[in-house]
Amino acid sequence: MEVILPQTIPPPAANETTPPATANDSEPPEPAKPEIVAAFLNGDYVTQDSDDFTQTLTQLEPYLDIFLTMDDVLGGASDWLREKYPEAA
Secondary structure, three states: OOOOOOOOOOOOOOOOOOOOOOHHHHOOOOOOOOHHHHHHHOOOOOOOOHHHHHHHHHHHHHHEOOOEOHHHHHHHHHHHHHHHOOOOO
16 A cells, blocks of 8 residues: 655745735725815815805715715815805804
């Protein structure tokens, strides 16, 4: 009867290296920031009238905690208030 031992795979030689992981290997690419979010963060909405600015805030809601934080929204609202009502700021 012949005894068969399991084969072992030798470790890679010192000059053999594993290629480093790339961003595509570990995580999917981050989705592009929606245009409304980029424009809001850029301050493009500070001159809107009250109704339009309220609508903009409503449109930003789905992107909250994904592409912008509540602090971003509060900062944009504060900028809008200073622009539209300087006497109130």
